[in-house]
Amino acid sequence: MSNSPEVQLSRVPTAAGGIARAAYVWAVDAHAPVHSLLQRANLTLQQLHDPQARMPVKDQIDFLNLVARELDEEFLGVRLAQTIDLRQLGLLYYAAASSDTLSDALHRVARYSAILNEGVQIKYRSGKYVILTFTYFGVLRRSDRHQIEFFVTFLLRLCRELSGVRLSPIAINLTHHRTNMPSEFGGLFGPHVAFDRRVDEIAYPGTIAQTSLLHADPYLNSLLLEYCEEALANRRKKSTTWRLDVENAIAPLLPHGQARIAEVAVRLGVSRRTLARRLASEGLTFLRILDDLRCDLAKRYLQERDLPISEIAWLLGYKEPSAFTHAFKRWTGRTPKRHLQRSGADQPGHSKASAMLRKTRA
Numbered sequence: 001m002s003n004s005p006e007v008q009l010s011r012v013p014t015a016a017g018g019i020a021r022a023a024y025v026w027a028v029d030a031h032a033p034v035h036s037l038l039q040r041a042n043l044t045l046q047q048l049h050d051p052q053a054r055m056p057v058k059d060q061i062d063f064l065n066l067v068a069r070e071l072d073e074e075f076l077g078v079r080l081a082q083t084i085d086l087r088q089l090g091l092l093y094y095a096a097a098s099s100d101t102l103s104d105a106l107h108r109v110a111r112y113s114a115i116l117n118e119g120v121q122i123k124y125r126s127g128k129y130v131i132l133t134f135t136y137f138g139v140l141r142r143s144d145r146h147q148i149e150f151f152v153t154f155l156l157r158l159c160r161e162l163s164g165v166r167l168s169p170i171a172i173n174l175t176h177h178r179t180n181m182p183s184e185f186g187g188l189f190g191p192h193v194a195f196d197r198r199v200d201e202i203a204y205p206g207t208i209a210q211t212s213l214l215h216a217d218p219y220l221n222s223l224l225l226e227y228c229e230e231a232l233a234n235r236r237k238k239s240t241t242w243r244l245d246v247e248n249a250i251a252p253l254l255p256h257g258q259a260r261i262a263e264v265a266v267r268l269g270v271s272r273r274t275l276a277r278r279l280a281s282e283g284l285t286f287l288r289i290l291d292d293l294r295c296d297l298a299k300r301y302l303q304e305r306d307l308p309i310s311e312i313a314w315l316l317g318y319k320e321p322s323a324f325t326h327a328f329k330r331w332t333g334r335t336p337k338r339h340l341q342r343s344g345a346d347q348p349g350h351s352k353a354s355a356m357l358r359k360t361r362a
Contacts, residue, residue, distance in 0.1 A: 012058075012138070012319055013058075014054040015054065015055060015057045015118065015342075016115075016117065017054060017060060017329060018041040018089070019060060019077070019147060019319075020047055020048065020060045020063050020295045022083075023063060024038075027071065028070065030331070032067065032070045033070070037063065040066055041059050041060075041063035041066055042056070042059045043055060043059050048112060057139045059119060060147065061139065061143055061144045064076060064144075064150075065145075073085060075182070075185070077147060078149050078150070078153050080146075080150055081149070086158060086161060087226040089116065090116075091112075091224065091227060092113065092115060094220075094224055095108045095156075095224040095225060096109050097215045098216060098221040098224060099207070099214065099221055100211070100212065100216045100218065100221075101211060101213065102130075102162065102163055103209035106124045106130070106132065106159075107130075107154070108225070109122060109124070109158070110123055110124035112231070118137065119138055120134055120139070120147070120148070120278055121135045121136075121286055122134055122135075122151075122153065127220065128206045129203050130198075130203070131201055131206065132203075134151060137222065139244070140174070140247055141248045141251055142247065142251045142296070144176070151171060152300035153188065155202060156169065156189065156202070157188070161206075163208075163211045165208075165211060168190045169189070170192060171194070171201075171202070172190070172194070173194050173197035173200065173201050174193070174194070174197060175197055175251060176196075176302075177195055177315055178196060181193045196255045196315065198256070219354065232362075246264055246279065247289060247293050248304060251293065251297075254294070255315050255316075255317065256315060258344045259317050261276065264286070297315070298312060298324070298327075298328055298331070302317060309324065312324065324336070
């Protein structure tokens, strides 16, 4: 089956901002300091209040992270996607809903998703399995958990609501780290959710591809596809930096001990020599990028108090915890345990907004 096009979009990928606007409503309802959160994410009230205004994907991700931390909501993306009206997807939703089959609908979603978010490209393929794969473009995948979990939840809902069938995925793989998915989400996600994987993807049995849709309308669909093609053509096309591509390729390889330049070059479709040369043109080396990425991820993992040092070492591709401790001391001047002691007072979850949110859910 055909895939979405390999569209290279703007150097600063933008999004329609629907996820950020939904998170803004949650933050307002919880009496969170929204003006401060927006400012820290480089967003403005005008962008949030104007449904036609686009925003950098990076800023949307930053805002989701800030809101999640302020509200002490570890699964913000999932919860937003469970409550949002699917029709808020706009043109893309109606192009999918008016398709004849689920395969056609998912093909439309993959092809035109860049209209809504240029930073995450969706690929669709079918055969023995129906598989949707997410690839980040011009945005650091390692900085995001909430946006990608929103996308996955949204697509799971979309498949069910368009078909009228309670479809269940046979696998959901995500590259970021989590210990598990709470049982309360089991009805939608099913039991086969795995983290720290090499790719972000959803898989269904191939038999669902020809499932008929409830609101198929070939005449309307033909008209909507013309608008979608026009909207897609209007997105700017420029290249991103090689550093971002390399970091996004490295991150899922780390826990498997395969974060080597040869493997990354294969994933990016270039030779090892070409990759080294292109990084050099940006004043970088592969080892420097790898080292910087490990340092950033280590600081993030250390914020998760349930992660032992040994597991963090494994997630970063170190065979022994002692090797990680030595590297962390080189990066920061202190050991991971000392870093935890010094940052303990700054942990999220104690804000007035998060307390109020928990109270409203009780």
